[in-house]
Amino acid sequence: MLSRNIRFLARRYSQAVTFRTTECSPSQHNENQIGLFYSLNNDLCKQLFAHGGLPKSYMKQTKTFTETTLMVRLPALEIMNCIKATDFDKPAIRYLLYGEIGAGKSLTLAHLLHYAYEDGYLIVHVPWVSEWLRRVPRHKEMSNSQTHEGFVDLPLDAAAWLLHFKMQNQAHLKKGDLKISKEYVWSKREKTPQGAPLAELVEHGITRVKYSCDVVDALVNEIKILSNSKQCKTFVAIDGFNTFLYPLTRLRTPTKKKVAPEEVTLTTSFMELTKNDWVNGVIVLTADQLGVPPEHQESHLPKYLLYKKGFEHIDPFVPVEVGRYSEREFFSCASYYRDRLWLRGPPETEGELKLASACNPYKFMEMCAPL
């Protein structure tokens, strides 16, 4: 009886508030829901974003709010619209999300990932490229590549990513209908035979960390072949793609030589994947100022961040700007924060916050924290 009452109350509540939408499937979102929040299923959230994908500060907030919600915003809808209108026999189209720091590029990407998951894409998602190339913990695992002369491997990072890949594509990998096209010989005793399921390849990379970078390389090739033969459609999402194109990484070889991103095997694999020489796929990239050192963060526009080389690599691409909140989005977000008791105080506070944060989503979130 009590639980029924609570459920009833909950339903009444969700119908009464104006900042939520009950539509939980991204493919059904449309312009009427711009600025409204929809909540993600907890299990799904764990599956998609357990190994990164949502910004850290946002993860903290979801913990505080005891739910993961995403705002339906125009850039994501636009890309979904474009994907729906895409002819999948043509080369993969590349979209580039750009915008100021904290405008919501990563969350737009998360929204799109949810869409891709619902739509049954094979997801190739790199949560944050800087994690590989720019964040150098005390003991960064690095080794010289055995197969590529003069290249550097990041075996632990590659293995972690393979785990992420496995996690996100559980459904596809369990089915086992994705087969490998050729035999891969790793060493005298280890090899992955032709026709083995893709899951085996991934598993090999996770268990034999030494070969994880080569596995990633092989995986990328296999995914391309599988997509070309229409066995699956692939959704590639790379956050902070411009870090691949910045002239230097912060990695150093044991001989103290500075490493360029082209000399990292992971870079070559994902650069290969972002070419448009394959079909039946969607590629969404983001260009983020935070992915490069502060002295090169003068502009958030794509050509500046990607350099000419990167621009020509992904050319022709569709630039999609993730902007600041519009009036409607801002007040929807404010009322969401009020609902979560994250924001209190007189109603004039919103106006002040709007001016103080300049409608920048991240700044707004930060400013509401002590209120």
Place this chain on the structure above:
Amino acid sequence: MSLFIRKYKPGVVYNTQILWRLNSTTAETQKQGEEEEEFRVLDILQKKTRIQKKAARRADIQPDRSEKMPTDQNWGNVWPGPRSFHPSSVPLPIRQGYVPKGQAPPGKKANAELMKIPNFLHLTPPVIKTQCEAIKPFCTEWPKLLNSEEAIEKHYPVEVITSDYCHASPTIRNPLARIVTMRVKLSDLKLDSRARDKFLRLVGDKYDEKTDLVTFTADRCPVRKQNLDYVNYLLTACYHESWTVEDWEKEKCLEDMEYYDFDMHPSKKNLVNWFFMSNNKENNLSDDEIKSFDTSSIPNGVEYKNAVSELFNEGENVTTLKNYDTAVRKLLGLPEKKVVD
């Protein structure tokens, strides 16, 4: 005797008189003394009350010269040259300075504000006129055919600017007179596109794109003649140097180009490759064939080409990026961007 002691005070004059009186008629003085006795304040510091001296006023002040001036005087004689402001020479009710609330600005007398600013009281139109009349006999007539700016520019493309200074001081030389500026229109020089590019690289920021003028300024030599020679030399040297072709100029590669040529860049190759792939055609064109491939055979290709060239030539900004966006969407056959509500 007791009376005497009480009354006596050193330095007081009238006491002697009283003493003297005391000797003659005792009863009378006693009565008088009681009358004069009053309470006197002890003045320890002995401050003297300051007597305010009245300022001696001069009775014979002349009225201001500016008030006595006749209205039909020759102003040029009153104020013949540049000079800082002087209130009694200027018969004008001028006011200048900080305005206190509810009051008028300070008047012209003892007004530092008026003295600070430069004035042109020596350059009134009649004065200029008379001075011009005075110089006229030394001038030659203006050539009749040079009747317009265009004609002047056509016949005298090189413009030399110098300044002469004239002032009353022990020396007639002014160091600023040595500076020589020469201006010439770039379009007047006979240059082809390669030579023009080299010339621009040689002169650097001396060229102004808006006015198409190349400006050389020299002040390094002590005399004007030398500076003029130097400026002439600069122009001549730059011109001839831009026409010579050095061996290393053949090494000029794509990044050194002064503008973005779409056909030469990898973007063109991307476009052509994409076009062949999306039509499932075999692409076996060589690099040169790709460069000469006609963009207009690709639907919406020309617009895309223009958008990319604009993005690189004009630099990246919101407008060029938006144009690129629309061009790409048309090229790829995607729906147009929605307008935000």
